[in-house]
Amino acid sequence: MKTSRQIVLASRPIGEPILQDFRLEEVPISGAGDGEVALRTLYLSLDPYMRGRMSEAKSYAAPVPVNGVMDGETICEVTESKHSNYRVGDIVRARTGWRTHATLSADTLKPVKTNGAPLTTALGVLGMPGFTAYSGMKLLGQPKSGETVVVAAASGPVGSLVGQLAKMAGARAVGIAGGAEKCAHVKDELGFDVAIDHRSSSFAAELEAACPQGIDVYFENVGGHVWDAVLPLLNRFSRVPVSGLIANYNDPESAGADKLPATMSAILRRSILVRGFINYEFENEHYDAFLAELAPKVAADEIKYREDIVDGLEHAPGAFIGMLSGKNFGKLLVKVAQDL
Amino acid sequence: MKTSRQIVLASRPIGEPILQDFRLEEVPISGAGDGEVALRTLYLSLDPYMRGRMSEAKSYAAPVPVNGVMDGETICEVTESKHSNYRVGDIVRARTGWRTHATLSADTLKPVKTNGAPLTTALGVLGMPGFTAYSGMKLLGQPKSGETVVVAAASGPVGSLVGQLAKMAGARAVGIAGGAEKCAHVKDELGFDVAIDHRSSSFAAELEAACPQGIDVYFENVGGHVWDAVLPLLNRFSRVPVSGLIANYNDPESAGADKLPATMSAILRRSILVRGFINYEFENEHYDAFLAELAPKVAADEIKYREDIVDGLEHAPGAFIGMLSGKNFGKLLVKVAQDL
Numbered sequence: 001m002k003t004s005r006q007i008v009l010a011s012r013p014i015g016e017p018i019l020q021d022f023r024l025e026e027v028p029i030s031g032a033g034d035g036e037v038a039l040r041t042l043y044l045s046l047d048p049y050m051r052g053r054m055s056e057a058k059s060y061a062a063p064v065p066v067n068g069v070m071d072g073e074t075i076c077e078v079t080e081s082k083h084s085n086y087r088v089g090d091i092v093r094a095r096t097g098w099r100t101h102a103t104l105s106a107d108t109l110k111p112v113k114t115n116g117a118p119l120t121t122a123l124g125v126l127g128m129p130g131f132t133a134y135s136g137m138k139l140l141g142q143p144k145s146g147e148t149v150v151v152a153a154a155s156g157p158v159g160s161l162v163g164q165l166a167k168m169a170g171a172r173a174v175g176i177a178g179g180a181e182k183c184a185h186v187k188d189e190l191g192f193d194v195a196i197d198h199r200s201s202s203f204a205a206e207l208e209a210a211c212p213q214g215i216d217v218y219f220e221n222v223g224g225h226v227w228d229a230v231l232p233l234l235n236r237f238s239r240v241p242v243s244g245l246i247a248n249y250n251d252p253e254s255a256g257a258d259k260l261p262a263t264m265s266a267i268l269r270r271s272i273l274v275r276g277f278i279n280y281e282f283e284n285e286h287y288d289a290f291l292a293e294l295a296p297k298v299a300a301d302e303i304k305y306r307e308d309i310v311d312g313l314e315h316a317p318g319a320f321i322g323m324l325s326g327k328n329f330g331k332l333l334v335k336v337a338q339d340l
Numbered sequence: 341m342k343t344s345r346q347i348v349l350a351s352r353p354i355g356e357p358i359l360q361d362f363r364l365e366e367v368p369i370s371g372a373g374d375g376e377v378a379l380r381t382l383y384l385s386l387d388p389y390m391r392g393r394m395s396e397a398k399s400y401a402a403p404v405p406v407n408g409v410m411d412g413e414t415i416c417e418v419t420e421s422k423h424s425n426y427r428v429g430d431i432v433r434a435r436t437g438w439r440t441h442a443t444l445s446a447d448t449l450k451p452v453k454t455n456g457a458p459l460t461t462a463l464g465v466l467g468m469p470g471f472t473a474y475s476g477m478k479l480l481g482q483p484k485s486g487e488t489v490v491v492a493a494a495s496g497p498v499g500s501l502v503g504q505l506a507k508m509a510g511a512r513a514v515g516i517a518g519g520a521e522k523c524a525h526v527k528d529e530l531g532f533d534v535a536i537d538h539r540s541s542s543f544a545a546e547l548e549a550a551c552p553q554g555i556d557v558y559f560e561n562v563g564g565h566v567w568d569a570v571l572p573l574l575n576r577f578s579r580v581p582v583s584g585l586i587a588n589y590n591d592p593e594s595a596g597a598d599k600l601p602a603t604m605s606a607i608l609r610r611s612i613l614v615r616g617f618i619n620y621e622f623e624n625e626h627y628d629a630f631l632a633e634l635a636p637k638v639a640a641d642e643i644k645y646r647e648d649i650v651d652g653l654e655h656a657p658g659a660f661i662g663m664l665s666g667k668n669f670g671k672l673l674v675k676v677a678q679d680l
Contacts, residue, residue, distance in 0.1 A: 057609060223604055237621075242608045248601040260599040261588045264563055267616040268582045269397060274614040276607035281577075 004029045005313055006099035009064045013054055016324065021054070022070070022317040029101050032082045038103045039076035041096055041336040044313070045123040046072070046320045048221075048246045049278075070098035070316075073128060074336070075112060075119055082106075093122055098316055100336055115295035124331035125298055125305035126291065128279055129157035134290045135282040136219055136241035137165045140275050145170030147216035150207070150233075152176040152226045154186045154195065157305065157331035158243060162219045163192045164303055171217070174210045176226060178326045185329075190304050204229040214238075223248040228259065231266055242276040246324060306330030312338075344369045345653055346439035349404045353394055356664065361394070362410070362657035369441050372422045378443045379416035381436055381676040384653070385463035386412070386660050388561075388586045389618075410438035410656075413468060414676070415452060415459055422446075433462055438656055440676055455635035464671035465645035466635055468619055469497035474630045475622040476559055476581035477505045480615050485510030487556035490547070490573075492516040492566045494526045494535065497645065497671035498583060502559045503532045504643055511557070514550045516566060518666045525669075530644050544569040554578075563588040568599065571606055582616040586664060646670030652678075 003026045010023040032038045053064045053071050064071050074097075078090040083106035086092070093110040096102035112122045124130060136158075143149050149166035153159040154175025163173040163186070175192040177183050178199055186195035194210040196203065207229045214235040220227065224247025234240070267274060297303040308330040310319040316334045323332050343366050350363040372378045393404045393411050404411050414437075418430040423446035426432070433450040436442035452462045464470060483489045489506035493499040494515025503513040503526070515532040517523050518539055526535035534550040536543065547569045554575040560567065564587025574580070607614060637643040648670040650659040656674045663672050 052609065057605065220604075223601065227600075227604075242604065245601070245604055245608055248605060256598050258596050258598050258600070260567075260603055261563065261585070263600055263603075264560075264567075264582065264585055265397070265588060267614060268585055269392065269616065271616045271618060271621060274607060276609065276611045276613075278611060281611060 002029050002101070003027060004099050004101035006069050006097070007313065007316055008067050008069050009054060011066060012056065013051075017051065017054065017317075017321055019317050019321070024314055030103055032080045032103055034082050035106055036082050036103055037078050037086050037092075037106050037109065038080035038101070039074075039092070039094055039096060040079050040101050041074045041076050041099065041313075042091070042340060043075045043120055043123055043309075044072055044098060044316060044334040044336050045074065045127070045129075046316060046323060046332040046334060047129065048244050048324065050320065051246070051324060071095070072097050073123060075122055076102075077337075091119065093127070098313065100313055113291055113295065115291075115299045117295065117298045120307055120309070120331075120333055121298060121305065123333060124157045124307060125161060125303065126295055129331060130161050130294065130305075131283070131287055131290050132243055132279040133158045133161035133165060133219075134294065135279050135286060136243050136277060137162055137169075137217070139282060139286065140241040140273075140277060141217040141219060141239050143169045143171040143217045146172075148172045148174060148211050148213055149217040149219065150174045150176070150211065150215050150230060151219040152198065152222040153246070153326075154190070154192060155182040155306070155329060156221075158221055159219070160186070160190050160305060160330075161303065163190055166217070167191055167193075172211075172213075174207070174215075176207070176222075182329060185306070189306075198226055208233060217241075219243065220245070222246050227263075231263060234266060234270060234272055236270045236272075238270065238272050240272060240274045242274060307333060309333045309335055311335050342369050342441070343367060344439050344441035346409050346437070347653065347656055348407055348409050349394060351406060352396065353391075357391065357394065357657075357661055359657050359661070364654055370443055372420045372443055374422050375446055376422050376443055377418050377426050377432075377446050377449065378420035378441070379414075379432070379434055379436060380419050380441050381414045381416050381439065381653075382431070382680060383415045383460055383463055383649075384412055384438060384656060384674040384676050385414065385467070385469075386656060386663060386672040386674060387469065388584050388664065390660065391586070391664060411435070412437050413463060415462055416442075417677075431459065433467070438653065440653055453631055453635065455631075455639045457635065457638045460647055460649070460671075460673055461638060461645065463673060464497045464647060465501060465638055465643065466631065469671060470501050470634065470645075471623070471627060471630050472583055472619040473498045473501035473505060473559075474634065475619050475626060476583050476617060477502055477509075477557070479622060479626065480581035480613075480617060481557040481559060481579050483509045483511040483557045486512075488512045488514060488551050488553055489557040489559065490514045490516070490551065490555050490570060491559040492538065492562040493586065493666075494530070494532060495522040495646065495669060496561075498561055499559070500526070500530050500645060500670075501643065503530055506557070507531055507533075512551075512553075514547070514555075516547070516562075522669060525646065529646075538566055548573060557581075559583065560585070562586050567603075571603060574606060574610060574612055576610045576612075578610065578612050580612060580614045582614060647673055649673045649675055651675050 151162040166173040175186040183195035221244035223245035491502040506513040513532040515526040523535035561584035563585035
């Protein structure tokens with residue numbers, strides 16, 4: 001009998017996830033029924049939002065149940081099809097989660113369109129991370145020429161495109177990253193105007209110096225002490241698309257002083273817009289335009305991206321835990337199939 | 341020589357303002373120069389935003405300097421004019437501040453348009469408080485039929501109109517007020533669906549029971565423990581226009597646990613829009629439409645309002661301090677001229 005390996009949520013993490021919160025299982029797999037396709041996973045995308053799915057809080061998506069397969073987007077190959085749109089060997093984008101094989105309704109699959117760029121870009125710069133940057137900037141942040149855009153995790157798959165989109169709009173791009181190597185990449189490879197190391201003891205002063213005209217768009221994907229440094233610099237009518245809060249995921253009940261009054265007061269006094277979002281809400285209306293605009297630029301190397309590929313599904317939990325503390329460098333992917 | 345009485349900021353308050361933070365002075369007044377008009381104040385409007393002007397924090401408007409006249413909007417009568425647009429006896433809306441007489445450039449004056457409603461409405465339901473409610477709801481909150489709108493200080497000049505605009509849009513209006521008398525007014529006179537006393541020990545549970553479908557628009561004008569109760573009830577894609585934070589003004593450095601991570605996490609997970617605003621930003625484009633839409637309804641008694649008028653400029657500091665703790669009931673005004 002054929003089997004699939006899968007990683008399930010063994011327990012809800014308290015604070016930082018640990019390896020024991022995950023469990024690797026081997027389970028039998030069924031063939032495709034009517035309207036279904038059987039898939040083998042080529043690549044799994046690991047993303048910060050998954051930390052949220054491990055908790056029970058009310059959200060746009062239901063939490064992963066304990067003992068349930070970890071959720072996630074993948075690039076898969078069709079191994080059996082009972083749907084006329086798909087043939088064996090087709091490559092699709094699917095939401096199979098952290099597992100080597102899955103059988104899904106064909107309705108849930110999406111085509112992979114990369115305009116000749118590598119397949120993995122469909123999970124990165126041309127996939128949900130790229131579209132997160134695009135929708136947050138184009139639809140919410142809306143940087144104008146001469147404005148200042150700040151983004152953290154600037155060497156990551158979302159932040160790196162946020163900065164490049166800011167430059168394309170004629171804005172000043174200030175990137176925040178962890179460590180000298182990532183900062184050099186942000187400035188020299190990605191073309192940000194300034195890169196700042198958030199681990200520096202003078203981080204807040206360096207950020208202020210990098211934004212002499214204040215901040216007009218802050219693309220929020222980290223929270224924590226970066227937000228504390230950004231808040232005093234936000235200009236009147238500035239926009240804050242909130243895409244992630246990786247610094248808060250593991251520590252939702254901070255023990256420090258209450259920072260909410262200062263944040264709300266700044267929002268009030270400076271007419272600041274703060275808007276949480278998830279890329280899905282814009283997908284139907286804007287994903288095609290995103291691909292049409294950016295895929296040619298990626299193919300032409302006008303937009304830069306970087307990938308960090310880990311080999312083997314069994315290493316996904318460790319890689320994911322490392323990502324939450326900034327250990328990855330570029331879009332984190334797991335190569336699941338062994339024969340690629 | 342003619343003199344004016346005026347109230348100046350004697351010292352910046354630490355926490356709640358006290359009477360000693362204000363000082364009554366008598367100063368000589370000059371006649372009108374070219375392009376100027378001399379005014380005597382009929383009514384002074386007292387509003388929560390003035391607490392912000394007493395502090396030094398960065399804002400849309402400069403703080404009142406220590407020893408400077410307290411800022412504020414007034415209804416005045418022209419007593420001398422050196423501008424062709426104004427004649428003695430004209431009634432105007434002006435920003436003279438807390439004083440009995442002033443000489444201003446005619447360019448700074450605005451006409452009083454109340455469509456036959458009392459003059460005082462130009463400082464209340466048809467003035468900046470009313471326009472604050474209107475712009476926050478029409479341009480930011482945008483309640484739809486069947487949605488739930490929540491507002492605090494619901495018996496006040498802004499909150500009372502927020503609820504009535506919600507009802508006009510076909511939404512459910514839930515008002516929060518302090519004490520049984522104000523709650524009865526909110527429900528019975530203003531027509532809210534529910535009124536909840538924020539002093540009740542079961543306030544959060546009562547709010548949840550009053551919003552069985554969650555909250556779609558929360559018009560924020562108080563902050564503090566009302567926000568804590570609202571946050572878990574905010575729906576996906578809910579909108580939070582932030583117009584004021586009266587509970588925070590006196591206590592910007594709360595000593596409790598840090599509530600910022602929970603707020604930002606909710607904003608992210610539920611795609612919530614939070615937008616600070618000040619009515620001025622919409623005035624040029626939307627004030628005329630506001631008056632055209634609402635003045636006839638006020639004149640026809642289809643929109644209700646309530647005023648709380650204090651007699652004599654010397655009582656302005658005490659009335660203002662009382663307002664910050666909820667002691668007023670309706671739009672707080674000071675009758676400055678003694679012969680009205």
